[in-house]
Amino acid sequence: xxxxxxxxxxxxxxxxxxxxxxxxxxxxxxxxxxxxxxxxxxxxxxxxxxxxxxxxxxxxxxxxxxxxxxxxxxxxxxxxxxxxxxxxxxxxxxxxxxxxxxxxxxxxxxxxxxxxxxxxxxxxxxxxxxxxxxxxxxxxxxxxxxxxxxxxxxxxxxxxxxxxxxxxxxxxxxxxxxxxxxxxxxxxxxxxxxxxxxxxxxxxxxxxxxxxxxxxxxxxxxxxxxxxxxxxxxxxxxxxxxxxxxxxxxxxxxxxxxxxxxxxxxxxxxxxxxx
Numbered sequence: 001x002x003x004x005x006x007x008x009x010x011x012x013x014x015x016x017x018x019x020x021x022x023x024x025x026x027x028x029x030x031x032x033x034x035x036x037x038x039x040x041x042x043x044x045x046x047x048x049x050x051x052x053x054x055x056x057x058x059x060x061x062x063x064x065x066x067x068x069x070x071x072x073x074x075x076x077x078x079x080x081x082x083x084x085x086x087x088x089x090x091x092x093x094x095x096x097x098x099x100x101x102x103x104x105x106x107x108x109x110x111x112x113x114x115x116x117x118x119x120x121x122x123x124x125x126x127x128x129x130x131x132x133x134x135x136x137x138x139x140x141x142x143x144x145x146x147x148x149x150x151x152x153x154x155x156x157x158x159x160x161x162x163x164x165x166x167x168x169x170x171x172x173x174x175x176x177x178x179x180x181x182x183x184x185x186x187x188x189x190x191x192x193x194x195x196x197x198x199x200x201x202x203x204x205x206x207x208x209x210x211x212x213x214x215x216x217x218x219x220x221x222x223x224x225x226x227x228x229x230x231x232x233x234x235x236x237x238x239x240x241x242x243x244x245x246x247x248x249x250x251x252x253x254x255x256x257x258x259x260x261x262x263x264x265x266x267x268x269x270x271x272x273x274x275x
Contacts, residue, residue: 119247122155128152131255136217138245141221143167143220145162161182167216168216169208170212188223190222190223191238192207196237202228206224222241225239
């Protein structure tokens with residue numbers, strides 16, 4: 001009976017509180033309306049900053065996504081450019097093979113040593129493939145060097161950027177002949193010497209192999225004239241040439257199976273023995 005009396009008191013108290021709250025709300029309805037107006041006004045002022053925060057967060061997320069996509073697109077673009085360059089090189093090499101007057105042996109460069117005066121290249125063709133010492137190595141840009149040593153499956157190449165490299169050359173559209181060697185000033189710079197000062201030489205003219213040394217066939221492009229210096233106390237001028245072939249990006253090339261005329265070699269040997 002005591003528990004029922006206690007519960008009864010709680011129920012009566014709750015009813016009284018509900019009635020009081022209802023009376024209070026009914027009597028202060030205007031105050032609640034004002035409170036609603038104030039809250040709506042405050043929310044209207046807060047809506048714009050909150051909206052800006054939401055837009056900013058969305059922009060950050062979008063920017064991160066776009067940056068990721070940009071990196072992927074740049075990587076894909078780089079890959080496509082590399083493939084395009086490789087296709088261009090192979091296409092030029094095919095055209096060179098079709099236009100060449102001499103049989104060509106296609107090779108790949110498997111090793112490079114381009115750090116000093118005695119630079120060298122190694123290619124994946126040797127005596128078993130028909131490569132011989134002295135044969136020139138070229139690509140679609142021009143002369144690279146000549147074979148210095150051969151083995152069964154590989155050959156060592158002496159490139160133009162070697163202090164021992166020499167080749168008889170001429171200036172296109174003129175009778176100016178000389179010897180091309182590496183200047184040593186930069187990786188791509190060659191020097192053409194023994195050209196008489198009476199022969200006019202202009203920057204931009206093309207230098208090619210002359211064929212006069214009976215070592216290389218004539219007409220292989222070597223480079224472009226970039227600078228001309230008159231000789232001091234001599235009757236020849238010094239001509240600087242920028243090589244066409246890029247040794248650092250070189251990957252594929254051709255060996256020109258050019259064999260020097262044996263009769264000319266015999267005459268040269270007889271002359272050396274005579275003098």
